[in-house]
Amino acid sequence: MRRPGRGAAAAHADRRLTVEPVDLTVAALHASVDDPALNSMNFLNEVAQHYPDAVSLAAGRPYEEFFDAGVLHTYLDTFRRHLADDLGLSPVQVDRTLLQYGRTKGVVHHLIARNLAVDEGITVDPETIVVTVGCQEAMFLVLRALRAGPRDVLLAVAPTYVGLTGAARLVDLPVRPVTGGPDGIDLADLREQLRRARAEGLRPRACYVMPDFANPSGVSMDLAQRRRLLDLAAEEELLLLEDNPYGLFPAGTAGRLPTLKALDTRRRVVYLGSFAKTVLPGARVGYVVADQRVAASDGTVGPLADQLAKIKSMVTVNTSPIAQAVVGGALLAHDCSLVAATVRERAAYARNLRHMVDGLARRFPAGGPVRWNVPAGGFFVVVTVPFGVDDSLLHRSAREYGVLWTPMAHFYDDGATVNALRLSVSAVTPDQIDLGLDRLAALVTDELAEPAGSVISGGAAR
Numbered sequence: 293m294r295r296p297g298r299g300a301a302a303a304h305a306d307r308r309l310t311v312e313p314v315d316l317t318v319a320a321l322h323a324s325v326d327d328p329a330l331n332s333m334n335f336l337n338e339v340a341q342h343y344p345d346a347v348s349l350a351a352g353r354p355y356e357e358f359f360d361a362g363v364l365h366t367y368l369d370t371f372r373r374h375l376a377d378d379l380g381l382s383p384v385q386v387d388r389t390l391l392q393y394g395r396t397k398g399v400v401h402h403l404i405a406r407n408l409a410v411d412e413g414i415t416v417d418p419e420t421i422v423v424t425v426g427c428q429e430a431m432f433l434v435l436r437a438l439r440a441g442p443r444d445v446l447l448a449v450a451p452t453y454v455g456l457t458g459a460a461r462l463v464d465l466p467v468r469p470v471t472g473g474p475d476g477i478d479l480a481d482l483r484e485q486l487r488r489a490r491a492e493g494l495r496p497r498a499c500y501v502m503p504d505f506a507n508p509s510g511v512s513m514d515l516a517q518r519r520r521l522l523d524l525a526a527e528e529e530l531l532l533l534e535d536n537p538y539g540l541f542p543a544g545t546a547g548r549l550p551t552l553k554a555l556d557t558r559r560r561v562v563y564l565g566s567f568a569k570t571v572l573p574g575a576r577v578g579y580v581v582a583d584q585r586v587a588a589s590d591g592t593v594g595p596l597a598d599q600l601a602k603i604k605s606m607v608t609v610n611t612s613p614i615a616q617a618v619v620g621g622a623l624l625a626h627d628c629s630l631v632a633a634t635v636r637e638r639a640a641y642a643r644n645l646r647h648m649v650d651g652l653a654r655r656f657p658a659g660g661p662v663r664w665n666v667p668a669g670g671f672f673v674v675v676t677v678p679f680g681v682d683d684s685l686l687h688r689s690a691r692e693y694g695v696l697w698t699p700m701a702h703f704y705d706d707g708a709t710v711n712a713l714r715l716s717v718s719a720v721t722p723d724q725i726d727l728g729l730d731r732l733a734a735l736v737t738d739e740l741a742e743p744a745g746s747v748i749s750g751g752a753a754r
């Protein structure tokens with residue numbers, strides 16, 4: 293188990309002092325609530341709140357200077373006009389669409405289908421899309437549906453986005469890691485994990501992957517690797533859960549590669565989408581494309597999306613139509629192209645990513661003990677150091693050096709110490725990156741100068 297950070301420990305001590313009798317123990321609640329995966333996001337947020345003056349290279353949030361509350365009304369009006377003018381709805385129907393309980397699968401599904409066609413070359417029937425409360429809900433719905441019994445397990449490329457691991461915990465679905473490596477996924481290890489799980493009598497339901505600028509590793513899969521992965525998935529009758537929140541943010545001139553879903557001719561890919569980084573996170577709108585054909589008990593056949601919608605109807609009922617209308621209006625305002633809508637963002641994130649890797653190169657000598665990867669895009673860079681990086685070091689970094697980052701241990705599920713940290717470029721300016729890196733370099737220099745044996749070592753340099 294990972295050790296709780298100082299903030300968590302202090303809060304724990306405070307709570308023990310209470311004289312009120314307790315009504316429940318955590319042991320009497322679902323096991324997930326006491327799981328490190330579910331504490332991870334809160335812990336990192338708590339640390340950030342505790343040290344508001346620290347430079348945050350931890351937050352994977354969009355850059356706030358691009359927020360513009362003024363466009364919300366414009367987007368709402370644009371969507372209302374679309375309902376009336378393009379879809380022929382009466383004024384009463386337009387109001388009902390926005391203000392009433394709504395269709396479980398959503399009201400902007402047709403625009404999402406158009407967006408996927410325009411930006412990704414993905415052709416899907418809008419009926420195979422469920423609009424969700426962020427991508428997070430989409431992950432939950434899919435995992436809930438796939439976890440049919442105690443033999444079911446999920447494979448996931450490690451390091452893994454903690455929101456996926458946490459969602460799997462909620463539905464009692466064990467997650468087994470597959471080595472990521474420099475190619476985005478080690479296919480030999482994927483085969484081996486499948487073989488091992490099946491030999492144990494388990495049923496691997498899917499493998500979670502992020503082929504584009506992954507969170508947290510920053511790694512992408514090249515085109516040949518994507519095709520090999522799809523072939524393997526077909527051979528092994530494995531579903532792939534493709535999560536793609538960062539795909540619109542390449543940093544170089546090479547541009548973007550087709551998503552797995554765009555290459556998927558055999559319905560092996562369930563595609564998870566988020567508007568948090570491309571429109572705005574506060575809308576909490578995401579979606580899932582689930583076109584797999586499911587035979588129902590009454591003999592009818594329909595898309596997996598219909599089954600996911602049943603689960604959604606008991607979780608969030610429907611995604612706020614007002615929030616969907618904002619996203620729908622943003623899509624309409626850019627002819628359904630988020631590539632067109634995110635020109636400024638793409639330029640800023642690419643500039644920041646270059647600034648970050650150049651800044652690392654200026655502060656840490658080539659061939660030295662500190663190494664980092666150079667992602668082709670996205671928000672994240674992973675720095676590897678010759679000492680263990682844990683939550684207590686993060687606290688010390690925030691308190692004594694004034695810089696926040698994310699221990700990579702949070703993205704592994706085994707509680708082991710990891711000699712690496714994740715830096716994020718998305719919510720900072722180049723000046724803040726410089727300041728943050730100066731402070732990080734001071735911390736690393738001091739850690740390296742510690743007498744031998746006093747630094748935590750032996751963690752995997754993953």
Ligand SMILES: Cc1ncc(COP(=O)(O)O)c(C=O)c1O
Pocket residue numbers: 352425426427428429453455502507535537565566567568573577578
């Ligand atoms: C890889 C990944 N998937 C999913 C999400 C969640 O997206 P949403 O905000 O749409 O729930 C995030 C958010 O940071 C993410 O990094």
